Amino acid sequence: MKTIIEPFRIKSVEPIHLTTRPQRTEFLREAHYNLFAIPSERVMIDLLTDSGTGAMSSEQWAGIMRGDESYAGAPSWFRFRDVIRRVTGFGHILPTHQGRASERLLVEVMIGSNAGHGKIVPNNAHFDTTRANIEHSGAETIDLLTPEGRDPATEAPFKGNMDLEALEQLLSTRADDVPFVMLTVTCNSIGGQPVSLDNIRAVRAVCDRFHKPLILDACRFAENAWFIKQREAGQADRPIPEIVREMFDLCDGATISAKKDGLVNIGGVLLFRDDALAEKAGTLLILTEGFATYGGLAGRDLEAMAVGFQEVLREDYLRYRIRSTEYLGEQLTKAGVSIVRPAGGHAIYIDAADFCPHIPNKQFPGQALACGLYETGGIRSCEIGSVMMGEHTHMELVRLAIPRRTYTQSHIDYVIEVIIETKANAADLPGYRIIEQPPSLRHFTAKFEPVA
Numbered sequence: 001m002k003t004i005i006e007p008f009r010i011k012s013v014e015p016i017h018l019t020t021r022p023q024r025t026e027f028l029r030e031a032h033y034n035l036f037a038i039p040s041e042r043v044m045i046d047l048l049t050d051s052g053t054g055a056m057s058s059e060q061w062a063g064i065m066r067g068d069e070s071y072a073g074a075p076s077w078f079r080f081r082d083v084i085r086r087v088t089g090f091g092h093i094l095p096t097h098q099g100r101a102s103e104r105l106l107v108e109v110m111i112g113s114n115a116g117h118g119k120i121v122p123n124n125a126h127f128d129t130t131r132a133n134i135e136h137s138g139a140e141t142i143d144l145l146t147p148e149g150r151d152p153a154t155e156a157p158f159k160g161n162m163d164l165e166a167l168e169q170l171l172s173t174r175a176d177d178v179p180f181v182m183l184t185v186t187c188n189s190i191g192g193q194p195v196s197l198d199n200i201r202a203v204r205a206v207c208d209r210f211h212k213p214l215i216l217d218a219c220r221f222a223e224n225a226w227f228i229k230q231r232e233a234g235q236a237d238r239p240i241p242e243i244v245r246e247m248f249d250l251c252d253g254a255t256i257s258a259k260k261d262g263l264v265n266i267g268g269v270l271l272f273r274d275d276a277l278a279e280k281a282g283t284l285l286i287l288t289e290g291f292a293t294y295g296g297l298a299g300r301d302l303e304a305m306a307v308g309f310q311e312v313l314r315e316d317y318l319r320y321r322i323r324s325t326e327y328l329g330e331q332l333t334k335a336g337v338s339i340v341r342p343a344g345g346h347a348i349y350i351d352a353a354d355f356c357p358h359i360p361n362k363q364f365p366g367q368a369l370a371c372g373l374y375e376t377g378g379i380r381s382c383e384i385g386s387v388m389m390g391e392h393t394h395m396e397l398v399r400l401a402i403p404r405r406t407y408t409q410s411h412i413d414y415v416i417e418v419i420i421e422t423k424a425n426a427a428d429l430p431g432y433r434i435i436e437q438p439p440s441l442r443h444f445t446a447k448f449e450p451v452a
Contacts, residue, residue, distance in 0.1 A: 004323040007316040008405060011058065017041050024375050032447035033371050033432060035380050044378030045407065045415055047400040050346045051219075052098070052259035052266060054404030057311060060263070060304045067300025072291050076299035080306040087241065087309055088248040088271060092278035094285050095295035095302060096268035099219055099257025100129040105270055106215065106255055109280045110179050111137045122170055123182040123217070124149070124162040125189045128388055130182070130217060130255075132441050139179075142170070143392065149190050150394050152340040152351045157231040158196040159342075160187030160224075162203050171210040181207050184217040185224040185247065189384060190394055192220070192325075192344020194227035197235065197246065204250045213252040213274075219260040221247060223345035226318040240313050253277070260346070263308030263404060267301050321345070324412065325402055331416045337423055346401055350419070352385060353396040356429055361386050361396060363431025363451050369398045369422070372429045377418030387434075388443040 019027070019042060031037035040046060046053065068074040077095075084093045096102045111119055116139030125143040126134070134141050144166040148156040162183060171178060183203055185195045207214045225243040228235050235243060248254060252274065258267035270285075272278040282292045289296035311317060322345055329343035338354035352366040359365040366385035373379045382388075385396035400415065422429075430450040437446040 004320050006324075006405070006408070007314075007320050008057070016044055018044060019378050021375065024378055028371055028375055032435070033367070033450070034443075034446060034448060035370055035374060035382070036444050038374070038380065042378075043374075043380045045411055046380045047347075047402065047415070048380045048382050050260060050401040050403055051257060052264070053406065054263060054265075055406050056264065056304060057307065057405075059311070060307045063303035063307045064300040067298060067303045069299045071294070073293055074299045074302075076302040076306075077293040080302040083306045083309050084269060084271075087244060087313070088254070089245055090248065090254070090271040090273065092272040092275070092282075094270040094272075094278070094281055094292065095297055095305075096270055096285070096289055097296035098259060098266060098268045099255055100133065100268075101289060101296065102255035102257070102268045102270040103130050103133040105281045105284055106253070107133045107137050107139075108284055109277050110213070110215075111139055114138055116140075116179075118177055119179055120170075120174060120177050121180065121182060122162075122167060122178065124160055124184055124195065125187050125394065126182070126392075127184060127188045127217070128441060128443070130184070131392065136440070141392070143394070144170070145187075145190060145394065149187070149193065152191065152338065152349070152354075152395055152397070155341055157342070158194055158199060158227070159190065160185065160193035160195040161199040162195070164199070164202050164206060167203065167206050171206065171212065175210050175212070178210075178212055180213040180215050180252075182215045182217055183251070184219075186220045186227070186345050188219070188346075189389065191340030191349040191397070192223075192347045193340070194224045194231070194345065196232050197228050197243065198232065200247060200250050214250070216248065216251040216254040218248070218254045219257045220346055221256070222261045222312040222318060223322065226315075226322055227345065230322075240315055240318065244313065258305050258308065261309075261312045262305050263312050264301065264304045267297055267305045269305075321404065324409070327409070328400065328402070328412050328416065331413075332419060335416070335420045335423070337419060340395070340397065348400045348402075349384065349395075349397040350400070351395065352383075352398050355398075355423065356426055358427060359429065359431040361393075363433065364448075365431070366396045366398050367432045367448060368429045369426075371432070372422045372426070373398070373418060376422045376425075377414070379415055379418050383443065387446065390442075
């Protein structure tokens, strides 16, 4: 059938508070035009992020009820550990409270606190907290995207691939300054674009030649595996768990925000193969997060992750997940809205520079569009452009991140209507300037005002 139905039934519902446009105009002003500062009850459709915002399954809620809260060595820990070991093949498994905690520990053990000056970490494209954690150590980050990855309109099956020639050149000239190479799957900052298995293998080969560890930012590993199965030659008949396992087998470590493909509301994982690195990270985990068998989480959170990391590998779920995102992208494209193509796994990224050609980059067209979508229809989205990325900006984008198992097609149809309505009046959207900002990760708390 052409219609891909949601592979679940709804057992519990949560009310959406409907608001009027005049109310939303005032809410925006009160929030200093930063959508992070708007209370969620004032949001009608929340597409700010897919991180921790999805709905958990009945099996996950059942697991929560059996969560054991013993401080050390709880049965919940062993169930979680065994699932992660089976899915990834890693022996050293450290639970953390979310992905950025894993990133902080990774940077601490592989670069050092304030010891990164002169160091450089390459990636296909770092996302915000990854980049911030690395740069907080004093190290430099560099994105090595292929040319098609930098162009929103270019159609390519694996736009998240790393530029192998650029990586080889960097390591040929600055190998001593590179503590590790990182690869993000899928690549969030350029449209949720996947990385091919061939590219992961090739990056691994380059790292081996220069004796560099390869670390996977694997927040959306299952969605990346689905794209590999659908788009890469020779992969169509392989089961998803087998593809996932090969992806992890090709790396020396991984950070995972379980709030994405772990299908939970809180939780993360840090993986290592090296015994010494794992021991050092485990010591830091105890110092800053909690004992090594709970890592700052409750036992019930470990239970929910144990179930989620299995459910995310089901092909009926992944088919629905990716197809629902494609549907949004198709309808926007038909309406003349320029998006990053092809559609990503977890989100649709609108080309804000094309949407608002009258707004120069220095006046943040992505922020302007995000505010416009909220004011028009109560949709909260996320700017991924000059506000978030600063000098590392690849494109001026607005991300519509789809929470997992949360919204129905009628919700998505409403989103489409709002975007089309906003586009019809795009010339009325003002640019913005920043009037207050923190020294890093400014998009979370910066204050804006419209440019007259």
